[in-house]
Amino acid sequence: MKLARLNLAVVGAGPVGLALALHAARSLPQAQVTVFDARPADKDVAGDPRTLALSLGSVQLLKRLNAWDGRHAQPIAEVHVSQAPPSLATPLGEPQVRIRAIDEAVPMLGAVLTYGAVVAPLQKAWEAEVQRFPQRLRSRFGTAVQGLKPLAGGVEVDAGIAEPFDLAVVAEGGVFSEQARKALASPYGQTAWVGQVTLSGAQPGVAFERFTRHGPAALLPLKPTDDGLLRAALVWCVPSDDDPVHDLSDTQRLAVLNTIFPAAAGRLVGITPLKAFPLGLNAERTLVSGRTVRIGNAAQTLHPVAGQGLNLGLRDAYELVDAIQTADTLEATLRRLEWRRAPDRWSMIAATDFLARSFTWKAPGLAAARGLGLTALQLAGPVKSLLARQMMFGRR
Structure with a gap:
């Protein structure tokens, strides 16, 4: 048995957020998916020169989503x-x-490859899905999320207008110096x-x-x-x-x-x-808080010593959708996600943190x-x- 319906909000249209939204749109036909991002939809992201290192697993995921160039x-x-x-x-x-x-x-x-070369194909593929299924997929570009509020059995997303969702996934990134401090911040x-x-x-x-x-x-x-x-x-x-x-x-x-x-x-x-x-290290102790899930840099910002931050976030996105596919209830989904992601997440946090600190000893x-x-x-x-x-x- 699978979830009969799911109203999902994805906050952040970077590589992790778009990969999650696209994977959910194609793998969860019962789901309504809305993507929020402060940047305008017509902003050209293809030329963003920031460099990203993708693991083979990440390349394979993007190929599976038909979003690899x-x-x-x-x-x-x-x-x-x-x-x-x-x-x-x-x-x-x-x-x-x-x-x-x-x-x-x-x-x-x-x-x-560059950030733009990753995001542009993902955004193009996502917008194509929105055009195919406008009744259940929505893009809210140019719309910054101002806050999230827990509800009984859901979460309220405030993006100028407060809307209820069954689940909100925060996938906004950012660099260490610009982020609000999380539970594990150093x-x-x-x-x-x-x-x-x-x-x-x-x-x-x-x-x-x-x-x-x-x-x-x-x-x-x-x-x-x-x-x-x-x-x-x-x-x-x-x-x-x-x-x-x-x-x-x-x-x-x-x-x-x-x-x-x-x-x-x-x-x-x-x-x-x-x-x-x-x-610095800036990480949440848990991915899940009520009906809000944080993935990618929203969950853990790591030292670049191993170049694994984005790869970890893409695995977060893939595992979340996979967990939803096989769960009877959303509560079971989120419990499964926490357990399934813990070994990968904490081993990477511990390894990069240890290696980074060893240079200061x-x-x-x-x-x-x-x-x-x-x-x-x-x-x-x-x-x-x-x-x-x-x-x-x-x-x-």
């Missing part, structure tokens, strides 16, 4: 994680872990400098993460330009109170970055102006221990494969 995506064939000197030398050389798609028998580990005392770099002598499709004494730095491969120029998105994390990046010129930043990343990453020959974002030998851990992981094939599967598909 691979023309603008750079597949990730390999992830290379290493520790910058000084670190404990090993007989195998520099501590590193290499995870390759070919070793995992998958076409890619994930893909890198700044890391770190700043992420983000932008793009151009590369010479790099191998296409390889993502690099480098552990330094200041924090992690990452290069995410971008689709080459039409003239073949290799590019990568840069995420460079450093202490906020002793920021070694802030006062550097672009030339100086390039020089420093070329001392950070390994030779396999190629030589960085160009850099865009960098933007700075304070980092001053314990002697910590860098050496981290290097030994990388070397051990590289040698432990089954364990490395298990980690790769969790990064691609989440904890199951």
Whole structure:
């Protein structure tokens, strides 16, 4: 037996909110779905240049929703994680872990593309569904939700006019510094400098993460330009109170970055102006509060060290719809969702939080221990494969 009816409000038309709405529209024919977002419907989102890293599981979900445009995506064939000197030398050389798609028998580990290249196809697919089923699907773009109020057996959504719904799902994102603080909120005392770099002598499709004494730095491969120029998105994390990046010129930043990343990453020959974002953990203890569910960044904003925030949110969306499909009552749905999402959600929160905080600890030998851990992981094939599967598909 399934729910006879469902009046669902989705607050936020970013990647997670639109994926949820589209999946619900197609998988729950008994559901009325309304999407709210403050941005106007005619605002062009396709050109939003922010970089997103999607896992293979996320790519597969978007393909299932017919909302994937691979023309603008750079597949990730390999992830290379290493520790910058000084670190404990090993007989195998520099501590590193290499995870390759070919070793995992998958076409890619994930893909890198812009925010606009993810959202625009999702919004187009959603609007097509609204035109097909106007009697049960609604878009309320240009309409900011001002508040949510619990009701007996439902929730009231105040978007200028108060409307009752059976369930409201909040999927609005935002960065750590702009969010209201949740139950688990803690700044890391770190700043992420983000932008793009151009590369010479790099191998296409390889993502690099480098552990330094200041924090992690990452290069995410971008689709080459039409003239073949290799590019990568840069995420460079450093202490906020002793920021070694802030006062550097672009030339100086390039020089420093070329001392950070390994030779396999190629030589960085160009850099865009960098933007700075304070980092921290901001998470709810539970996804569910009455008839309101929070998913994606509305539920947990993580350190970018593993690049898993959006992937976690897309899995939240998929699991919620899947739970509704098999539940007799909404209460049973929400209980099932909480239990099903807990292992994946809390393991990712704990792992990213531990790793982020470890760069602020001053314990002697910590860098050496981290290097030994990388070397051990590289040698432990089954364990490395298990980690790769969790990064691609989440904890199951």
